[in-house]
Amino acid sequence: MIEIETRRLVLRPLGMQYLETVHEYASDIENTKYMVFLPNDTIEETIEFLQSVDKEWASEAQCSYEFAILFEDKQIGAVSVCVDENSTGELGWILHKNYWRQGFACEAAKALVEYARNELGVKHFIAHCDAENIGSYKTMEKLGMIRTAVNEGRKNKSSHEERLEYQYEMKC
Numbered sequence: 185m186i187e188i189e190t191r192r193l194v195l196r197p198l199g200m201q202y203l204e205t206v207h208e209y210a211s212d213i214e215n216t217k218y219m220v221f222l223p224n225d226t227i228e229e230t231i232e233f234l235q236s237v238d239k240e241w242a243s244e245a246q247c248s249y250e251f252a253i254l255f256e257d258k259q260i261g262a263v264s265v266c267v268d269e270n271s272t273g274e275l276g277w278i279l280h281k282n283y284w285r286q287g288f289a290c291e292a293a294k295a296l297v298e299y300a301r302n303e304l305g306v307k308h309f310i311a312h313c314d315a316e317n318i319g320s321y322k323t324m325e326k327l328g329m330i331r332t333a334v335n336e337g338r339k340n341k342s343s344h345e346e347r348l349e350y351q352y353e354m355k356c
């Protein structure tokens with residue numbers, strides 16, 4: 185099994201064994217305020233998501249790599265990279281709100297970028313977030329990514345409002 189170690193964290197393939205801890209943050213309004221596909225209103229939605237994650241990890245044509253972030257043996261969030269046919273990797277992250285602002289997102293994302301470059305041959309990284317999601321775009325900037333677009337029309341699941349979205353990119 186793939187395991188990536190950082191100073192304080194361990195990254196392991198996400199999957200159904202983390203249902204309880206994933207559902208805790210994935211169903212929380214504050215935790216998912218800026219997200220397009222969350223919150224999950226029912227545990228079934230989280231089960232469906234984790235089934236698709238398990239399937240990807242078992243696939244020979246895997247393109248989505250979702251890692252659980254473990255701190256002191258507890259799953260506190262997830263980081264992901266989704267690789268397309270042009271070796272572009274779309275990055276994503278979420279942390280349980282009790283663990284925000286301690287540098288965990290940056291620590292996990294840096295390790296994932298390194299892994300994606302070295303093991304998956306990713307040559308170009310891209311990421312998107314709500315324009316008010318400071319923690320997310322600061323994480324992108326700390327990785328060395330540059331803002332390349334501001335798009336209109338983002339819809340977060342918990343609101344009907346049309347929002348501005350930032351796009352960040354980085355070439356290797």
Ligand SMILES: CC(C)(COP(=O)(O)OP(=O)(O)OC[C@H]1O[C@@H](n2cnc3c(N)ncnc32)[C@H](O)[C@@H]1OP(=O)(O)O)[C@@H](O)C(=O)NCCC(=O)NCCS
Pocket residue numbers: 215216218219277278279280283284285286287288289290291312313314317318319320322323326
């Ligand atoms: C986005 C998220 C993963 C960031 O996680 P984090 O572990 O708190 O981020 P870090 O502690 O590594 O911080 C990264 C940088 O952002 C800054 N930052 C984080 N949250 C911030 C906030 N709310 N306001 C201002 N700056 C913030 C940190 O200060 C740090 O910059 P610095 O080192 O220059 O001080 C976390 O806020 C989260 O899970 N949000 C909910 C899910 C989400 O929105 N995911 C992204 C969807 S696109």
